[in-house]
Amino acid sequence: MRTAYYCPQVNNAERVNRVIVTCIRTLLDGDHREWDEKLPAITAAINAARHEATGVSPHEANFGRNLLLHTDLYMQQHLNTPEDSKVAQDMRLSTIRRIQKLIIERIKNNHQRAKQRYNLRARSVTFKIGHLVWRRSFILSSKADKINRKLEPKFVPAIVKEIIGTNLYVLEDVLNGKKGRYHAKDIKPD
Structure with a gap:
């Protein structure tokens, strides 16, 4: 995908x-x-x-x-x-x-x-494999988990694992090791 x-x-x-x-x-x-x-x-x-x-x-x-x-x-x-x-x-x-x-x-x-x-x-930004970056956090509020989205950090640290095309990157979260595909618009350099 x-x-x-x-x-x-x-x-x-x-x-x-x-x-x-x-x-x-x-x-x-x-x-x-x-x-x-x-x-x-x-x-x-x-x-x-x-x-x-x-x-x-x-x-x-x-x-x-x-x-x-x-x-x-x-x-x-x-x-x-x-x-x-x-x-x-x-x-x-x-x-x-x-x-x-x-x-x-x-x-x-x-x-x-x-x-x-x-x-x-548009901003021209490219990231290389292994770079530490900040990706936008998409945490949702959850009463059961006692999480308020507004109080969560807007960006979390991640490492670039793979580059797919010009704007799509596979990132691995530093905190929990989860991988995911993120658009360059949701990534900031360290």
Whole structure:
């Protein structure tokens, strides 16, 4: 696995989960036990929503047209396919290819903009195997263990054991010997 602990930036599922939880929170009135009944409506809303990075909805990206709702059917008569199934298939495929090219171009542009913004704050730090470093502590509060997260140290000493890529390091804690993968943003030099 090449994912750092506590680094949601590299896990796309975390971003999707954030959207879903926001939608659930918005649709719930009083009874929180009914959240699962809202999932079909949330799924339709997410599939029909225009994505900022791609400029199209997920449904349009996959099927070459916007998601049709029950209320839209009478307004969408022009979407009826031609009698010849081959012509209809060719039309749909050419639309999907055009949308895919558009999506790829927009993603590249968004990536460049995000890279420029990120690099304004990024620090260039490299650590070598065997170096003593300080890694961010991710201890959670626990009443049973009598631990208050706010009172725990923010960083704990660790030794670099392995380098995976440019920002991912395997560290071994000095205090308890536990190993883990950590992103460079959570590591400070000694």
